[in-house]
Amino acid sequence: xxxxxxxxxxxxxxxxxxxxxxxxxxxxxxxxxxxxxxxxxxxxxxxxxxxxxxxxxxxxxxxxxxxxxxxxxxxxxxxxxxxxxxxxxxxxxxxxxxxxxxxxxxxxxxxxxxxxxxxxxxxxxxxxxxxxxxxxxxxxxxxxxxxxxxxxxxxxxxxxxxxxxxxxxxxxxxxxxxxxxxxxxxxxxxxxxxxxxxxxxxxxxxxxxxxxxxxxxxxxxxxxxxxxxxxxxxxxxxxxxxxxxxxxxxxxxxxxxxxxxxxxxxxxxxxxxxxxxxxxxxxxxxxxxxxxxxxxxxxxxxxxxxxxxxxxxxxxxxxxxxxxxxxxxxxxxxxxxxxxxxxxxxxxxxxxxxxxxxxxxxxxxxxxxxxxxxxxxxxxxxxxxxxxxxxxxxxxxxxxxxxxxxxxxxxxxxxxxxxxxxxxxxxxxxxxxxxxxxxxxxxxxxxxxxxxxxxxxxxxxxxxxxxxxxxxxxxxxxxxxxxxxxxxxxxxxxxxxxxxxxxx
Amino acid sequence: xxxxxxxxxxxxxxxxxxxxxxxxxxxxxxxxxxxxxxxxxxxxxxxxxxxxxxxxxxxxxxxxxxxxxxxxxxxxxxxxxxxxxxxxxxxxxxxxxxxxxxxxxxxxxxxxxxxxxxxxxxxxxxxxxxxxxxxxxxxxxxxxxxxxx
Numbered sequence: 001x002x003x004x005x006x007x008x009x010x011x012x013x014x015x016x017x018x019x020x021x022x023x024x025x026x027x028x029x030x031x032x033x034x035x036x037x038x039x040x041x042x043x044x045x046x047x048x049x050x051x052x053x054x055x056x057x058x059x060x061x062x063x064x065x066x067x068x069x070x071x072x073x074x075x076x077x078x079x080x081x082x083x084x085x086x087x088x089x090x091x092x093x094x095x096x097x098x099x100x101x102x103x104x105x106x107x108x109x110x111x112x113x114x115x116x117x118x119x120x121x122x123x124x125x126x127x128x129x130x131x132x133x134x135x136x137x138x139x140x141x142x143x144x145x146x147x148x149x150x151x152x153x154x155x156x157x158x159x160x161x162x163x164x165x166x167x168x169x170x171x172x173x174x175x176x177x178x179x180x181x182x183x184x185x186x187x188x189x190x191x192x193x194x195x196x197x198x199x200x201x202x203x204x205x206x207x208x209x210x211x212x213x214x215x216x217x218x219x220x221x222x223x224x225x226x227x228x229x230x231x232x233x234x235x236x237x238x239x240x241x242x243x244x245x246x247x248x249x250x251x252x253x254x255x256x257x258x259x260x261x262x263x264x265x266x267x268x269x270x271x272x273x274x275x276x277x278x279x280x281x282x283x284x285x286x287x288x289x290x291x292x293x294x295x296x297x298x299x300x301x302x303x304x305x306x307x308x309x310x311x312x313x314x315x316x317x318x319x320x321x322x323x324x325x326x327x328x329x330x331x332x333x334x335x336x337x338x339x340x341x342x343x344x345x346x347x348x349x350x351x352x353x354x355x356x357x358x359x360x361x362x363x364x365x366x367x368x369x370x371x372x373x374x375x376x377x378x379x380x381x382x383x384x385x386x387x388x389x390x391x392x393x394x395x396x397x398x399x400x401x402x403x404x405x406x407x408x409x410x411x412x413x414x415x416x417x418x419x420x421x422x423x424x425x426x427x428x429x430x431x432x433x434x435x436x437x438x439x440x441x442x443x444x445x446x447x448x449x450x451x452x453x454x455x456x457x458x459x460x461x462x463x464x465x466x467x468x469x470x471x472x473x474x475x476x477x478x479x480x481x482x483x484x485x486x487x488x489x490x491x492x493x494x495x496x497x498x499x500x501x502x503x504x
Numbered sequence: 505x506x507x508x509x510x511x512x513x514x515x516x517x518x519x520x521x522x523x524x525x526x527x528x529x530x531x532x533x534x535x536x537x538x539x540x541x542x543x544x545x546x547x548x549x550x551x552x553x554x555x556x557x558x559x560x561x562x563x564x565x566x567x568x569x570x571x572x573x574x575x576x577x578x579x580x581x582x583x584x585x586x587x588x589x590x591x592x593x594x595x596x597x598x599x600x601x602x603x604x605x606x607x608x609x610x611x612x613x614x615x616x617x618x619x620x621x622x623x624x625x626x627x628x629x630x631x632x633x634x635x636x637x638x639x640x641x642x643x644x645x646x647x648x649x650x651x652x653x
Contacts, residue, residue, distance in 0.1 A: 170556045171518045177549050178525055185542045192542060193528055220586065223615050224579040388616035389627055392609035396635045404645055412593050420586060428510035446545045458538020
């Protein structure tokens with residue numbers, strides 16, 4: 001009850017005109033940042049931190065948090081409209097979102113992304129308020145072995161997202177792990193796969209890979225097919241229908257819970273949470289084959305998990321001073337600049353700071369919904385722009401975004417190279433999403449595995465701890481279910497072809 | 505050039521990547537007193553890639569013997585656009601962002617053969633100018649400059 005009264009006070013501060021204004025500015029800037037690949041929320045928060053340092057601490061952090069949330073939404077906008085994820089967390093949104101745009105349903109996809117983010121933000125706010133301290137303690141139970149198990153669970157998605165060919169999906173995933181190893185060894189700092197080049201010491205930037213694999217490859221495919229527009233014909237509705245909202249209610253609820261719980265864990269970024277939330281929803285679906293072909297539940301699940309993981313990440317940040325994502329690490333730096341020490345005492349000693357920030361998260365969510373829903377129609381019209389002109393613009397923006405990461409033309413070269421790779425992958429029916437998932441997980445997976453084995457002195461018994469064993473068994477079960485479904489589909493296809501009875 | 509089986513090609517690529525990873529693993533220690541070192545993951549991933557690549561290759565060859573895949577023509581328009589983008593990246597740090605992007609946008613629009621040169625140049629120039637004004641002038645993002653600047 002005390003928490004609720006603190007929250008009420010927090011709202012009264014967050015809704016002050018000056019804080020509302022900075023929240024709005026932050027949300028707008030964040031949305032723009034998220035739309036542009038390469039201009040991540042991390043870099044933007046880092047750049048603006050000194051600029052905002054003259055403001056009262058709560059106001060500055062409210063603005064920065066608005067950027068963080070806005071970037072999440074902005075990334076999903078371009079993922080849906082033009083298959084160009086602006087952030088890692090939007091990659092899986094593109095799977096169904098872009099398919100919906102090609103079916104003339106860009107508006108409902110964008111609307112559902114906004115609604116799902118809002119619902120997830122609202123529900124996870126309650127989680128944050130009511131469950132923060134005990135959840136923070138539970139998160140401490142997650143050691144390297146448990147984190148490794150969680151990464152394996154994430155990689156098990158490679159199977160479910162592998163499409164028709166399991167081996168091609170595995171090839172894509174393993175290639176992603178390989179690409180992730182380029183650069184410095186995460187534990188010892190020794191260069192690997194750098195070919196003696198100082199440029200490769202920094203590794204291959206993730207943004208170059210996703211922009212190349214998705215946006216550039218898409219343009220390479222469309223130029224061959226001489227695509228005239230993303231969608232030809234009249235747009236089918238600009239907002240989700242009541243049926244869409246009913247169909248997605250379960251997806252929103254489940255993905256919120258999954259995303260929030262995963263967001264509590266260090267090393268689990270909103271991107272990973274969105275992958276796992278999507279995969280779980282696909283398993284719950286009556287017809288999983290719809291996913292990846294324009295299932296609105298896929299958009300709802302990905303965005304819900306993404307947004308709630310963002311809120312969940314605030315729990316270890318405030319209660320333990322542990323940032324779960326790079327952007328939150330910069331935010332932590334911001335807290336320290338203001339002399340605020342994260343930890344259990346933060347809530348007691350600086351309640352006048354913490355609760356307005358938490359309240360502003362919700363206000364930011366509402367603001368994003370209010371600002372972006374009316375713009376859905378405008379965004380959806382982008383799908384009607386003649387594709388030659390649209391593709392030229394996309395190429396220009398992609399180059400800017402990729403170059404802007406490290407001000408290095410090498411990253412642009414990587415973007416082009418992965419554009420070619422992505423084009424060939426599409427031609428050869430090799431799924432690109434497993435490569436991206438594996439790339440995201442490569443470093444934390446290796447770090448967790450080696451840390452766990454270091455702690456146990458090389459013994460694998462460390463993975464028999466209850467939590468890690470349970471997660472590994474879940475990953476195995478997920479793998480088994482996917483294999484079984486694939487085998488069943490294969491037998492059914494053979495039976496249909498032969499004109500025989502269903503052997504499933 | 506005709507590609508008969510994408511599985512065979514993907515298989516070869518998988519094996520090649522695996523060999524590269526295994527070669528790198530040789531340069532580092534794998535375990536020291538039971539603790540995995542820098543060569544551990546390259547060894548693991550390399551081995552897995554070789555296995556998966558071999559599986560793809562074998563499957564593709566077996567399927568190819570039963571039902572050869574369709575012939576796939578060289579995608580000329582895509583090759584044109586890839587070449588254009590490569591030239592563009594070369595030009596970026598020579599003539600700067602604005603001019604090179606104008607060339608890229610014009611060439612991209614022309615790839616669709618729906619617009620004449622005047623329209624393509626106009627649209628391309630407008631897009632390039634818009635991007636330059638938005639990102640370089642307004643947002644002060646450092647973009648590549650021409651060598652004479």
